[in-house]
Amino acid sequence: MKPGVTIKEPDFDSKAEKVYGEALDALDGAGIRYMLGGALALNAYTGIWRDTKDLDVFVPGDTVPRLLGMLEEAGFETEVEDPVWLAKARKEDLFADVIHASHNGTGPVNESWFENARGIPVLDRRALVIPAEELILSKIFVVAKDRCDVDDVLHIIFAMRGELDWDRMLDKIGEHWELLLAYLHLYRYVYPSHTHYLPARVLELLRKRYEEEAAPEETRFRGTMLDENTFAVDVEEWGLPDERAATREERRSGEEKG
Numbered sequence: 001m002k003p004g005v006t007i008k009e010p011d012f013d014s015k016a017e018k019v020y021g022e023a024l025d026a027l028d029g030a031g032i033r034y035m036l037g038g039a040l041a042l043n044a045y046t047g048i049w050r051d052t053k054d055l056d057v058f059v060p061g062d063t064v065p066r067l068l069g070m071l072e073e074a075g076f077e078t079e080v081e082d083p084v085w086l087a088k089a090r091k092e093d094l095f096a097d098v099i100h101a102s103h104n105g106t107g108p109v110n111e112s113w114f115e116n117a118r119g120i121p122v123l124d125r126r127a128l129v130i131p132a133e134e135l136i137l138s139k140i141f142v143v144a145k146d147r148c149d150v151d152d153v154l155h156i157i158f159a160m161r162g163e164l165d166w167d168r169m170l171d172k173i174g175e176h177w178e179l180l181l182a183y184l185h186l187y188r189y190v191y192p193s194h195t196h197y198l199p200a201r202v203l204e205l206l207r208k209r210y211e212e213e214a215a216p217e218e219t220r221f222r223g224t225m226l227d228e229n230t231f232a233v234d235v236e237e238w239g240l241p242d243e244r245a246a247t248r249e250e251r252r253s254g255e256e257k258g
Helices: 014-029 038-046 061-073 111-115 132-139 150-159 166-190 192-197 200-212 232-236 243-257
Strands: 054-058 077-082 086-091 094-099 118-122 125-129
Touching (some): 014 061, 014 125, 166 200
Parallel strands (some): 054 094
Antiparallel strands (some): 118 125
């Protein structure tokens, strides 16, 4: 493994091995293409392992109904918790999160994710985990009081020695590029001796864009894209627009039309 990174293999208890194994077997048996995220993906790229009570399964949105149907046949209770991004499948006190976008409606899962996914051994089986770049982009908006994935993003960059497809990340982050720039500055603060893991051209491109791009003419507020609760005061009391709600509604309408 890379210098400074400690390997910890995934370690599920016997109950989790059984339940999650049943879920994977149901999907594999049905020929459903899926990728794993969460703790397993983080472990695949950094060696970090955390005990987890859930299994994060990533699929394109149009795969979700069939996937839930197969898990129901395998004895799981399923529900669509949030049509914009999340469904759940439960068995006993364990569950799988079925994810097809970020919580704020950005970053929909599509076929490009499969093209860059990594194969790993898991529970005596083989499965794909989401690409490191999409793992970063799926965590980059998770900045809330009760959960914050900033450390995960920085750990992935460090553990991967910056060997990432930065052009793909720049393309996919789109208009939220300031958020990526903020994370790169945080990385430089946390790992000042390893700033060479960040491509100079990426920092220069983002800095130049920061200096040259004019502020929007319309009033924009993106705090709720990170956490709708922490920034509720801005919307409810200070009268700023809720971009998260607008983004989610746009995604929901697009899926209904599609």
